[in-house]
Amino acid sequence: MGARFAETVLPSMKIIPVIMSGGSGTRLWPLSTDARPKQFHKLGAERTMIEETAQRFSGVHGNVTFLDPIIIAGASHGDLVHSLLARCGVTPSAVVLEPMGRNTAATAALAAMVANEIDPEAYVLLAPADHLVAMPDKFIEAVQAASAVVSDRIVTFGITPSGPETGYGYILQGEALQPGVHHLVAFKEKPDLPEAMRYLREGKYSWNSGVFFFSPKLLLEEFSIASADIRDGAREALKHAKRQGNEILLDAASFGKVRSEAVDRAVMEKTTRAAVAPCDIGWADVGSWAELWRLSQKDSRGNVAEGSVTMLDCMNTMVRSDDGIQVSVIGAMDLIVIASGNSVLVMPRGRAQDVKKVIPGKG
């Protein structure tokens, strides 16, 4: 923050939120399943994560006006998307359905193209549907700050680290471009613990949130330079899509051929026009049951109970029942018990990364 800036007048702009809802979230099995992944469940909030995300990016906030969102989801989740958004009073301008997952680069290219159809003057805020944000107002402030540079930068949002997490990628920031927006120097893969400690000491690193803010035209230009094949493939799938009302079902034959890569790698690591807006917004991607326990409000013994749950003499234990199964736990310590649908998972908190190994049909 060494640089000083003249008083900036932030430009008025329209933003189309594009909500990426294609994740599978297997680490939260048995709640999260192929049929109903994480983003279609309530986690730490009154509403499902996709509803929370849609609500987070709506309305008018100073210089920025959010338009109706675009949702990009798996083809089998179209009905879920429509019904959940209707429930929370959001009308998407488009629901783009991917016949198969092709990672976030293809999704970002589609976001730019569909947004451009809807309003060629609007910017895109591309955000995953399955993140928690405890302080959405501060997120909006970061978007406002980033708006000062978004006409010729692709902005990522960097989360101020709360500790030396080894489960996230990091972003190294350079000089400030404007108040609250910096040059993006480098993306760093998930570090080991000593490296993460060093990142925190140096103070110029933030967590890669996977949220991007850009002008569709600029992003597609950068795709042309860095990953033109992905842009072309996405365009082909969109061209041959089946459209009905606000729903766009991508052409499976074309989309299946698109190279599967993360937008970070396909574009962001290669472009010279990246910026990062560091922010401290109470963010979490809730990547495991242990993390959900950590983030949850606990009773005086460190327990978290949700649903039809009875706990007796438990400590630091999370028990969750989502579909009416009566779960009773006696004398447990550091345990996680999840009942959802027709499945039950029991494990010590320390084993939360091993959930994938016991998912039926995926072990």
Place this chain on the structure above:
Amino acid sequence: MGARFAETVLPSMKIIPVIMSGGSGTRLWPLSTDARPKQFHKLGAERTMIEETAQRFSGVHGNVTFLDPIIIAGASHGDLVHSLLARCGVTPSAVVLEPMGRNTAATAALAAMVANEIDPEAYVLLAPADHLVAMPDKFIEAVQAASAVVSDRIVTFGITPSGPETGYGYILQGEALQPGVHHLVAFKEKPDLPEAMRYLREGKYSWNSGVFFFSPKLLLEEFSIASADIRDGAREALKHAKRQGNEILLDAASFGKVRSEAVDRAVMEKTTRAAVAPCDIGWADVGSWAELWRLSQKDSRGNVAEGSVTMLDCMNTMVRSDDGIQVSVIGAMDLIVIASGNSVLVMPRGRAQDVKKVIPGKG
């Protein structure tokens, strides 16, 4: 076994097994419930416990011939009794339904009266429906031995202790009456550990199995001396019972007034005509989930899995799923996980005695 006997010719006799199926077995919740208690489930065997019990006491064995059994059960379990026994090819001579539980003294008096109706020359073997017997042939041998004295003794079966259990009542035996049958000196309440240790050292104590063998006439005489009111109340409930086919639904108004007491206390502790037949039959009353784990066949890590169960890195852990719920357990040690109906129970093995505290509506 110090005494010596002349070669005894065992008397030929008919025995009506009377199977007491009124227990509630709450310690095995959530498998065992009011709607379907323990004896109507499979525990450590191919068939339900009531089926196993009915099969155990059937056929001709040397001098003893088992007739069709009488079942005494709770009024709400009539249909279960009929369907389970039909399934295993047993036709009860009577199914006596108790409108409410009145403990085993009333049940024993009813057993004597109903057996007397069916065949006044037959003896009664009164046995709980919810015990495991690993060596039924040795049980039959004990019945044969006891047949030598049963014309003028009420015989209990005493289980040779495998260890200083504090969860069972004990029986102190005296001099032998015949090979394998002794005077019954005293009933002992559940002892503390030092006392149980002493019992085992002295070698004259066995566990009270709750199985009795008697002539109906003799038992009812002893009721007249020790607890005439219970006999009279049971008789009244039987007199006013509703009978249909082989089913006898006791009169609720009369039966509700019967004094609720265990037959051990109401008659056996008071009669001078008690005997005990010690036997080593692989007996267990499966009084808790921890005990079921102990009795179950385990894999090399001490785990027991039954039903739709996945275990990863577990030790000395029992996971049981009875109704198709998929239960996955990671990294558990000394844990018990039971899924049955719409309920799940999780606890360390050491807490198995506390199950009652978490049963919904009974805590």
